[in-house]
Amino acid sequence: xxxxxxxxxxxxxxxxxxxxxxxxxxxxxxxxxxxxxxxxxxxxxxxxxxxxxxxxxxxxxxxxxxxxxxxxxxxxxxxxxxxxxxxxxxxxxxxxxxxxxxxxxxxxxxxxxxxxxxxxxxxxxxxxxxxxxxxxxxxxxxxxxxxxxxxxxxxxxxxxxxxxxxxxxxxxxxxxxxxxxxxxxxxxxxxxxxxxxxxxxxxxxxxxxxxxxxxxxxxxxxxxxxxxxxxxxxxxxxxxxxxxxxxxxxxxxxxxxxxxxxxxxxxxxxxxxxxxxxxxxxxxxxxxxxxxxxxxxxxxxxxxxxxxxxxxxxxxxxxxxxxxxxxxxxxxxxxxxxxxxxxxxxxxxxxxxxxxxxxxxxxxxxxxxxxxxxxxxxxxxxxxxxxxxxxxxxxxxxxxxxxxxxxxxxxxxxxxxxxxxxxxxxxxxxxxxxxxxxxxxxxxxxxxxxxxxxxxxxxxxxxxxxxxxxxxxx
Ligand SMILES: [Zn+2]
Numbered sequence: 285x286x287x288x289x290x291x292x293x294x295x296x297x298x299x300x301x302x303x304x305x306x307x308x309x310x311x312x313x314x315x316x317x318x319x320x321x322x323x324x325x326x327x328x329x330x331x332x333x334x335x336x337x338x339x340x341x342x343x344x345x346x347x348x349x350x351x352x353x354x355x356x357x358x359x360x361x362x363x364x365x366x367x368x369x370x371x372x373x374x375x376x377x378x379x380x381x382x383x384x385x386x387x388x389x390x391x392x393x394x395x396x397x398x399x400x401x402x403x404x405x406x407x408x409x410x411x412x413x414x415x416x417x418x419x420x421x422x423x424x425x426x427x428x429x430x431x432x433x434x435x436x437x438x439x440x441x442x443x444x445x446x447x448x449x450x451x452x453x454x455x456x457x458x459x460x461x462x463x464x465x466x467x468x469x470x471x472x473x474x475x476x477x478x479x480x481x482x483x484x485x486x487x488x489x490x491x492x493x494x495x496x497x498x499x500x501x502x503x504x505x506x507x508x509x510x511x512x513x514x515x516x517x518x519x520x521x522x523x524x525x526x527x528x529x530x531x532x533x534x535x536x537x538x539x540x541x542x543x544x545x546x547x548x549x550x551x552x553x554x555x556x557x558x559x560x561x562x563x564x565x566x567x568x569x570x571x572x573x574x575x576x577x578x579x580x581x582x583x584x585x586x587x588x589x590x591x592x593x594x595x596x597x598x599x600x601x602x603x604x605x606x607x608x609x610x611x612x613x614x615x616x617x618x619x620x621x622x623x624x625x626x627x628x629x630x631x632x633x634x635x636x637x638x639x640x641x642x643x644x645x646x647x648x649x650x651x652x653x654x655x656x657x658x659x660x661x662x663x664x665x666x667x668x669x670x671x672x673x674x675x676x677x678x679x680x681x682x683x684x685x686x687x688x689x690x691x692x693x694x695x696x697x698x699x700x701x702x703x704x705x706x707x708x709x710x711x712x713x714x715x716x717x718x719x720x721x722x723x724x725x726x727x728x729x730x731x732x733x734x735x736x737x738x739x740x741x742x743x744x745x746x747x748x749x750x751x752x753x754x755x756x757x758x
Pocket of ligand 1: 377
């Protein structure tokens, strides 16, 4: 059985569009770059990734989840540094007036990729979307009524820190998570869902006593894990987490622990370990708030290495600036001692993870004279858990199939029903959307109450009594 990975460039995007995973937003109006809609299967896939993430951090790490607003007043982003520093350099084409990010322009050799015209410096662009909160009453209120769509979910957590600390009975460490939309007015997004203007982030902010950063209580459980690391200076190397922290490549145990856990999460949902590495930011690419940052990068056949998660040591930057701008005490009081906690932040780009899963899951193989295309999702991630088919639409098979289909739905299992076309075609349809099991109702079902269950990857078929289907596919 051949198992050639698909690398034809358009193939993933074509399949994602045709099967209802991802659609260009506002398509009937010509679309707008940097905006995508999730179709029915895409939305299911995304929710399943988010559910695994919540399980991993919410239950696994014991972090609390909050839901902060997506719009914030100007003061917040003045304090956080985003007004001043959250920007990209742009160039513009002299002929067609199209704007490009400076770093893209370097890739494209300083000629316009649209018309071949000359590109010239266009200055710095802030990437936040600006809006108005309420109706400004006059000139002087213009500034006060200016708001911004959040460029990261993190700020909502920092601002609520005094309340969160009290909620946690004034104790560190304290982990808080959030999943939600964030917005960046990218200069020239052209890469499918890799660079979006509206996207979903899943972020954890872990507040820790700076004196305890080398005493993570869970470090022992992950220290043996071998990581593929690309330090800011030096070549790629494989090192155990323990060696990486001991030799100072990764600055401290807390940061290292979360780098390793990010790797566990990504492999856990089905991203192949051999297509993952951790790359440290160089000083000149580090965000304004970061002291150290490691990106989990996925190797894409289409886009090469791309960031899908960032793990940053934000130090005391955020709490310090908000304490000073808002005149609020953000310290933890430990007897006479006042501590400003440090923040370790794993920050996941959920849309990029969706893309990475689609690309790495898709494979093609020859079966007899037929070619089949398969999304080999893990069961936990697969949008549809099983499909139910009647072998034929007569002799009571259809009625029996509908009954089995309904019984599985009553057990809260997401199943699909399909009675159109040949069984072979129905299998191929489910393979292409990554459904792990297909259940066929045939004449034996009417006789002895068993069904045929066919497993997606092996294509093996087994007979299972109707009453045991639920257990089998769980
Ligand atoms: Zn041009």
